[in-house]
Amino acid sequence: DGGITQSPKYLFRKEGQNVTLSCEQNLNHDAMYWYRQDPGQGLRLIYYSQIVNDFQKGDIAEGYSVSREKKESFPLTVTSAQKNPTAFYLCASMGGALLDQPQHFGDGTRLSIL
Amino acid sequence: GQQLNQSPQSMFIQEGEDVSMNCTSSSIFNTWLWYKQDPGEGPVLLIALYKAGELTSNGRLTAQFGITRKDSFLNISASIPSDVGIYFCAGLISSNTGKLIFGQGTTLQVKP
Numbered sequence A: 001d002g003g004i005t006q007s008p009k010y011l012f013r014k015e016g017q018n019v020t021l022s023c024e025q026n027l028n029h030d031a032m033y034w035y036r037q038d039p040g041q042g043l044r045l046i047y048y049s050q051i052v053n054d055f056q057k058g059d060i061a062e063g064y065s066v067s068r069e070k071k072e073s074f075p076l077t078v079t080s081a082q083k084n085p086t087a088f089y090l091c092a093s094m095g096g097a098l099l100d101q102p103q104h105f106g107d108g109t110r111l112s113i114l
Numbered sequence B: 001g002q003q004l005n006q007s008p009q010s011m012f013i014q015e016g017e018d019v020s021m022n023c024t025s026s027s028i029f030n031t032w033l034w035y036k037q038d039p040g041e042g043p044v045l046l047i048a049l050y051k052a053g054e055l056t057s058n059g060r061l062t063a064q065f066g067i068t069r070k071d072s073f074l075n076i077s078a079s080i081p082s083d084v085g086i087y088f089c090a091g092l093i094s095s096n097t098g099k100l101i102f103g104q105g106t107t108l109q110v111k112p
Helices: none
Strands: A004-007 A010-013 A019-025 A031-037 A043-051 A054-057 A064-066 A076-078 A087-094 A109-113 B004-007 B010-014 B019-025 B032-037 B044-049 B055-058 B061-065 B071-076 B085-092 B100-102 B106-111
Touching: A004 A087, A010 A019, A019 A031, A019 A087, A019 A109, A043 A064, A043 B100, A076 A087, B004 B085, B010 B019, B019 B085, B032 B061, B032 B071, B044 B055, B044 B061, B044 B071, B071 B085
Parallel strands: A010 A109, B010 B106
Antiparallel strands: A004 A019, A019 A076, A031 A043, A031 A087, A043 A054, A064 A076, A087 A109, B004 B019, B019 B071, B032 B044, B032 B085, B055 B061, B061 B071, B085 B100, B085 B106
16 A cells, blocks of 8 residues: 555654654655644644755754655654654655645654653 | 644534634635544545635535635534544645645544
8 A cells, every 4th residue: 555654653762862763655755744743733844855865954953854865765863952852753745746735644653752 | 934823722522513623824825734633643634725715525524715815614514423633724835845834733522
């Protein structure tokens, strides 16, 4: 089945540790996005990528890094510089010649601090 | 910056009742989207609106793209327990980047 796979489902981070969240899609979509969701808030954009080997900062990029070496993959690293990493992280992708098609989401990774 | 104001923040209703929620913005959008999120899962698209004044239905759900392009509403008729979840509106900021801005969400609880 086509879709977006995020892993792991749950992740724990120790102080000073970098952790990487995986996002893979087999929808052949060019654009991919990472969002952070906190309780009672909407989704906030961390980073996005419109094409392989290119990515742009979103609204809350500080303390995060990404790479886009393959079309199918857009991993997010939560660095030790992110002092409040506990949140639900969602990856999305979008295809189409015009980027006005709806984004499709994975099932998220919940990150907590040990 | 751009903001979407979604209301109400939460609703607790009886099964069978109709529900209405809306989003407003000071900015104009060319595309409005409505998503539903179940606990521990990613949002799932319910309805996409592409034209001002457009009224679109998906089963018991109906959404409208406001004529001013600054607002949208979602109605759910004859609610059932599986309608429970968080509903988000989203406006497309740029069709060049595909960037969306999301409302804060409406949490819906349905009492059987």
